[in-house]
Amino acid sequence: MSDLNLEDIKQLxxxxxxxxxxxxxxxxxxxxGEFLFDIGNCRYLDFVAGIAVNALGHNHPAVVEAVTRQAPRLIHTSNLYYIKEQAELGEAIASIAPWPLAVSLFVNxxxxxxxxxxxxxxxxTGRARFLAAKNSFHGRTSVALSATGQPKYQSGFEPLLSRAFDFIxxxxxEQLKSSVTSETAALILEPIQGEGGIIVPSQEFMRTARDITTDKGAMLIVDEVQTGxxxxxxxxxxxxxxxxxxxxxLAKALGGGYPIGAIVSSMEISKTFTPGSHGTTFGGNPLGCAxxxxxxxxxxxxxLAERANLKGEEWMAKLRSITRESAMVKEVxxxxxxxxxxxxxxxxxEFKAYAxxxxxxVNVAGGRTVRLVPPLIMGDQSMTALNESMKSFLTRPHPETKTL
Ligand SMILES: Cc1ncc(COP(=O)(O)O)c(C=O)c1O
Known part of the structure; x- marks a missing residue:
């Protein structure tokens, strides 16, 4: 139990x-696991997972063991020196990514x-024009924000942002086909728009993205920060x-809560960066990599990939059957x-507040979509608990549906 109550903490x-x-x-x-406990020791079910970060849940023994093994040995040296844990992590990423994505640069x-x-x-590419999608989210630093196709995030910072971006x-x-040109350095896309409201694109769109960038000599960057x-x-x-x-x-789930990100490319593309081209003080430190x-x-x-696939399919089917009759739900x-x-x-x-x-x-993405990105280890009972909440939310009397 904390010595400070919520009001004290809010004041600070x-x-x-x-x-x-x-x-x-x-x-x-x-x-x-999938539970969080507040400072009064009250238990919450976590369908947010730090916004798709805590993929293994909270306090997973493997994460705790890695922190407690590595921290007393070495937390940070510098990229001035060789780092064993960084090299091993690079090898681990190469082992799960399809060829030729085999070389990593670690960031924060x-x-x-x-x-x-x-x-x-x-x-x-020696080119300086970029293409990104409307409703995308790629982060808050200047270039990443320039690629973020949502005015609400860019507003107030425009003079700082690059005019090198076009949006489709x-x-x-069709727009994709006509927008990638021989001047395009890269097209950047999320494979599912997360912050934009869990928008799943068609096979045709993503395949065209691959084909047209190859045809025009542009690079296809896929932002797997949330989906990866x-x-x-x-x-x-x-x-x-x-x-x-x-x-x-990559970022979010990679460190199980410890901040770490990665750029992953082929060996050939990686050679674009030579010593001094790009770098970071903390990126790829021994603790994060371990x-x-x-x-x-x-x-x-x-x-966990197989588990997420199976549990996700089951859960979506349940949610669809619960929400099918309701005029309040547009789509699962x-x-x-x-x-x-x-x-x-x-x-x-309103559902977020009810839950x-x-x-x-839970949280809301894209203004109108309840986003469910729980720890991948989440048990059936917890998903059922959320289903029950959705069911009772949809069937309780709402102000506009009350009979007069
Ligand atoms: C797809 C995507 N890209 C990039 C980011 C930015 O990541 P970070 O907040 O770690 O900078 C996010 C964060 O939500 C994201 O969802």
């Missing part, structure tokens, strides 16, 4: 922290991975489309354990 926040986040009325103290976040990937494509409708094959590492029922989201990108970016290595080997051992969609329930008007936000009262954490 107000006094000493930037107020750039809208936060829920809760502060967590510890976690176990998703935005930083995308920033580096876009620089890599610029230098590698996500899913519009078993979340969608495969190691990587792009695998659903039978394509292999030139560059992929933890990420443990995360990947646990995902392999526990067959997703892949694996990356599921969106799109609702009418403000219903998604919170029932000690279940």
């Amino acid at each position: 926040h107000i006094s000493y922290l930037f107020q750039n986040y809208g936060r829920e009325e809760v502060c967590f103290d510890h976690g176990q 976040s998703g935005a930083e991975a995308n920033e580096g990937a876009l620089k890599l494509a610029c230098k590698g 409708e996500y899913g519009n094959v 590492l078993c979340r969608t029922g495969r190691w990587f989201g792009f695998e659903h489309f039978g394509i292999v990108p030139d560059i992929i970016t 933890v990420a290595k443990a995360v990947l080997s646990t995902m392999k051992k526990e067959k 969609r997703g892949r694996g354990l990356m599921i969106g329930v799109e609702m009418e008007g403000e219903r998604a936000n 919170f009262q029932r000690k279940q954490l």
Whole structure:
């Protein structure tokens, strides 16, 4: 139990922290599996998983063991020196990624991975025009934000953002074909738009993205920050489309909660960056890499891609049958354990508040979609608990449906 109560902690926040986040009325103290416990020791079911970060759940023994083994030995040296754990993590990523994605550069976040990937494509092609999708999200640093096709994130920062980006409708094959040109350095896409509201593109769109970039000598960057590492029922989201990108970016699940990201490409593309072209002080430090290595080997051992695929299909089928009759729900969609329930008007936000009262954490993506990205180890009982909440939310009297 904490010596500070929630009000004390909120006051400290107000006094000493930037107020750039809208936060829920809760502060967590510890976690176990798919459960979080607040400072009053009240238990919550976690369908957010740190926004698709805690893929192994909270306090997974493999993550804890890696931290406690590595931290006393060595936390940070520098990329001025060889780093054993970094090399081993690079090898582990090469073992799960399809050829020729075999070479990694480690950074600290998703935005930083995308920033580096876009620089890599610029230098590698000698071109400076980029294409991205409307409704996308690629991060908050300047180039990553330039690639983010949502005015709400760019507003107020425009003079800083690059005019090198054009945007196409996500899913519009004809627009895609006509927008990639011989001046395009790269097309950057999410294989499922996460922040945009769990939007799954067609096979044709993603395959065209691969074909047209190859034809025009541009690079295809697939942002796997949210979709990557078993979340969608495969190691990587792009695998659903039978394509292999030139560059992929990873972060979120990679460190099981420890901040680490990666740019992954072929050996040939990686050679674009020579000593001094790109770098970071903290990226690829021994502690982060040791933890990420443990995360990947646990995902392999526990067959979490297969599990996410199976559980996701079952869960989506249940959610569809619960919501089918309701005018409040427009669609249930997703892949694996990356599921969106799109609702009418403000219903998604209302459901979030309703679930919170029932000690279940969900969040809303794209304004109207309840996003479910739980730990990949989540048990059936927990999913059933969310289904029950959805059922009772949809059948309780709502102000507009009350008879007069
Ligand atoms: C697809 C995608 N790319 C990039 C990012 C940015 O990652 P980070 O917040 O680690 O910078 C996110 C974060 O939500 C994301 O979903």
